[in-house]
Amino acid sequence: MKTPTALLFILPAMLLILLFVFIPLIGVLGLSMTEFNVYSLANQANIHFIGVANFIHLLHDHAVWQGMETTMTVVFVGVPATLALSLICALMIESIAERWRGLFRTAFFLPVVCSTVAVAISWRYLLNTRYGLVNRLLAAVHLPTPNWLGTPGLALLAVTVVVVWKGFGYGMIIVAAARREIPDELYDIARIEGAGMTQQLLRITVPMLAPTLGLLALLDAAGYWQLFAEPYVLTQGGPMGSTMSLLLLMYHRGFRWWRWGVASALAVLLTVIMWLFAWLQRHTRAAWRGE
Numbered sequence: 001m002k003t004p005t006a007l008l009f010i011l012p013a014m015l016l017i018l019l020f021v022f023i024p025l026i027g028v029l030g031l032s033m034t035e036f037n038v039y040s041l042a043n044q045a046n047i048h049f050i051g052v053a054n055f056i057h058l059l060h061d062h063a064v065w066q067g068m069e070t071t072m073t074v075v076f077v078g079v080p081a082t083l084a085l086s087l088i089c090a091l092m093i094e095s096i097a098e099r100w101r102g103l104f105r106t107a108f109f110l111p112v113v114c115s116t117v118a119v120a121i122s123w124r125y126l127l128n129t130r131y132g133l134v135n136r137l138l139a140a141v142h143l144p145t146p147n148w149l150g151t152p153g154l155a156l157l158a159v160t161v162v163v164v165w166k167g168f169g170y171g172m173i174i175v176a177a178a179r180r181e182i183p184d185e186l187y188d189i190a191r192i193e194g195a196g197m198t199q200q201l202l203r204i205t206v207p208m209l210a211p212t213l214g215l216l217a218l219l220d221a222a223g224y225w226q227l228f229a230e231p232y233v234l235t236q237g238g239p240m241g242s243t244m245s246l247l248l249l250m251y252h253r254g255f256r257w258w259r260w261g262v263a264s265a266l267a268v269l270l271t272v273i274m275w276l277f278a279w280l281q282r283h284t285r286a287a288w289r290g291e
Contacts, residue, residue: 025271031264054265064266066241067249074160074245075224081164082220083213086171091205093172094179105176109169116166120233123162124149127234152242155235159243162230167223171216178212179205214284222277225270246270 032055035048058064093104111119126133127148135145148158182205190200206213227245231237237244237252244252246266254263 028264028267028271031261032268034261036261036264037258050261054261055268057262058265058269063241063244063249064246067244067246070156070241070243071225071227071245071247073156074163074227075221078160078164078224079217079220081160082168082171083217085164085168086175086216087206087209087213089168089172090175090179091201093176105173108172111166112169114166116229117233119166120162120230123158123165124234127158149235150239152239155239155243159227159231159234162234163224163227166230167220171220174216175209175212178209182208215281218277218281218284222274222281225273225277 033049033051035050035053089104089108093101093108096104125131127135129135129145129147129150132148134148138145146154148154186204186208187200190204195203226247228247228251231243231245231248232251235243237248247270250263250266250270253259253266
C-alpha cells in the first residue's frame with residue numbers, strides 16, 4: 001500500500017526531471033552527432049548525420065584544449081584556495097566571542113547568495129585599469145598598476161580570485177558546523193600534553209575535518225568545471241582566449257558561431273565530466289563511512 005502512494009507523490013517531480021533533464025540530454029546527444037547549424041533551422045534537409053565527427057573535431061580543436069587548460073587551472077588553483085579560506089574563516093569565527101559570530105558569518109556568506117553577474121560586474125569596476133579601486137590603492141602607495149583584465153596571466157588570476165571570493169563562504173559554513181562536532185576533550189588532552197595551537201590544528205582539527213574537506217573539494221571542483229558567468233562578464237573569454245572556459249566556449253560555439261552540433265558535443269563532454277565527479281563523490285563518501 002505504501003509503495004503506490006509514494007510513487008504517486010514523487011510522480012510530478014519525476015515527470016519534471018524527465019521533461020527538463022533526460023529528454024534534453026537525449027536531444028543534445030542526438031545533435032552532437034549531426035552537422036546542425038543556423039541553416040538547419042530554415043531547411044531540415046541541411047541536417048546531416050555525421051556520427052562522432054564532432055567529437056573528433058574537438059580532439060583537434062586548439063580552442064578546446066585551451067579551454068580545458070583554463071578550466072583545469074581554475075580548478076587546481078581555486079579548489080585549494082577555497083578550502084584554505086573556508087577553513088581559516090571557519091576557525092576564526094569559532095574562536096571569537098559568541099555575540100560577534102553572527103556578524104562575521106553573515107559577512108563571509110553574503111557573496112554566496114549574491115547574483116554571480118552582479119558580483120562579476122562589481123569586480124570588473126574594481127579591477128578597471130584607469131578608475132578601479134584596486135589600481136587607485138596601488139597607485140597611492142606608488143606600486144605598479146597593471147591591466148588586470150587585459151593581460152592573459154593576470155586576467156585568469158582575476159577570474160580565479162572572483163570565483164574563490166564568491167564561493168568560499170559556503171564551505172566556511174559547512175566547515176564551521178563540522179568543527180563544532182569535534183569533542184572539546186581532544187583539545188583539552190592535547191593542551192595537557194603540551195601541544196601548541198599549530199599541533200592541535202595539524203593533529204586534531206585537520207584530520208577530523210578531512211571527510212568534510214574532501215567532500216567540499218569534490219563539490220567545488222564540480223562547480224568550477226561549470227565556470228561561465230565570471231569570465232563571460234569580466235573578460236568575454238579574453239584576452240587571447242586565456243579565460244575561455246569549456247562552458248563559455250560551448251556558448252560561443254552555439255550562440256555566436258551557430259555551430260550547434262559542435263556545441264552539443266562539448267555539452268556531452270561536460271556532462272561526462274560532471275557524472276565522473278558525481279561518481280567520485282558517491283564512492284568517496286562510501287569509503288569514508290566504511291561501506
